[in-house]
Amino acid sequence: MSEPLPYRKIIHIDMDAFYASVEQMDNPELRGKPIAVGGAENRGVVSAASYEARKFGVRSAISGFLxxxxxxxxxxxxPRFDRYKEISKKIHKIFSDYTDLIEPLSLDEAYLDVTKNKKGNPSASLLAQEIRERIFNEVGLTASAGISVNKFVAKIASDYNKPNGQKTVSPDEVIAFLEQLPIQKFYGVGKVTAEKMFQLGIFTGMDLKLKPIEFLEKHFGKSGSFYYNVVRGIHNSEVKSNRITKSVAAEHTFDVNLSSEIFMIERLEKIAQELERRLKKYQISGKTITLKIKYSDFTQQTRSKSMPYFISDKSLILETVKELLYQEKMKDSVRLLGISLSNLNNEIKKTIVVQLKFDF
Incomplete structure (x- = not known):
């Protein structure tokens, strides 16, 4: 079992309904109305939903039809991703006024390590409040924040007082906070894992804490030790300002489901071409090619193959993808195809950060 490091001060900033909020900000006619970004009514998947829409059960990742x-x-x-990126850059510029230890998770959320910060402010809670106020005044959007001693707890805390709120879990509150937490609120515990935990009598953090590490490793494999540690407030992952890209992907959802492999090959050629463009943009190659297939019933399948050498060329990618496509018979018509390349050749750079202990 790993021992906890001296306390750090981590802020997790999460923009409120980011894509939808940008659209409502730019178009006053949409304000106060239920909107969904993406997911056209007949096809597609919702990328984001306004809070007005969420009241009706509309959320990201559900079909436009539903x-x-x-x-x-x-x-x-x-969706207007160029606009979202533009706004995201403004927000990240605000972050950089406080610390250089910024780990973006996506366009709308990031971790900030403010243990030592550019403002010389010992209060992470006051810094989070100031950052949120600046985002609202300078960008026009609201953000929520979680503040704690590690990334895991800060991430959970940022969801507590949404929208436009924040929650601090101080060092002496961490254990009690995690013990009373419903297990489905633990970051990284998805629907399937939560159901499995329920069957094992684990409903809260306290229930999880009472299980020995051997029990958790038996039922959850490598994740068992992770659960054993985080419920005890142990999560030593640093805020990494230079996150390493682990995979590059391209995919497409079709207006009409495809039932013939011939038509799929035509679409996969275009997807491979887009993937090649992205690989060249980042000057990256990879060894593992994965074909993603989503069927008309929304079930998903992936098929992968690793090469003995790094590739980024469209023709080589497509040749392997064809092989994966014909690997087994399709079980239904297909609504989405995607190709990703992982096991990349980008250099891993490790940043060593000295953490000091301060009053929280």
């Missing part, structure tokens, strides 16, 4: 069924007044808006 979203409209849940909320007949729902307004669909086409």
């Amino acid at each position: 979203a409209k069924k849940n909320c007949p007044e729902l307004i669909f808006v086409r």
Whole structure:
């Protein structure tokens, strides 16, 4: 079992309904109305939903059809990723006024290590409040924040007082906070894992804490030791300002389901071409090719193959993808195809950060 490091001060900033909020900010006619970004009514998947839409059960990753069924007044808006990136850069510029230890998770959320910060402010809670106020005043959007001694607890805490709120879990509150937490609220515990834990009599952090590490490793493999540690407040992962790209992918959802491999090959050629463009942009090659298939019933399948050498060329990628496509018979018509390349050749750089102990 690993021992905890001296206390750090970690802020997790999470923008509130980011894509939807940007659309409502840019178009006053959408304010106060239920909107979904992406997921056109007949096809596609919702990328983001406004809080007005969430009241009706509309959320990211559900189909546009189901979203409209849940909320007949729902307004669909086409995503504008260039605009979201533009806004995200402004937000990250604000972050950089406080610390250089910033780990982006996506366009709308990031970890900040403010143990030692540019403002010389010993209070991580006050810094989070100031950052949120600046985002609102300078960008026009609201953000929520979680503040604690490690990334795991800060991430959970940021969801507590959403939207436009924050929660601090100080060092002496961490254990009690985790013990009373419903197990499905633990970051990294998805629906399937939560169901398995319920069957094992684990409903809260306290239930999890009472299970010996051998029990957890038996039922959850390598994740068992992770669960054993985090429920005790042990999560020593550093805020990494230079996150290493682990995979590069391209995919497409079709307007009409595909049932013929010939038509799939045509689409895969275009997807491989887009993947090649992205690989060249980042000057990356990889060894492991994965074909992603989503069927009409929304079940998903992946097929992978690792090469003995690094590749980034469209023709080599497509040749392997064809092999994966014909590896086994399709079980149904296909609504989405994707190709990703992992096991990349980007250099891993390790940043060593000295953590000091301060009053929280």
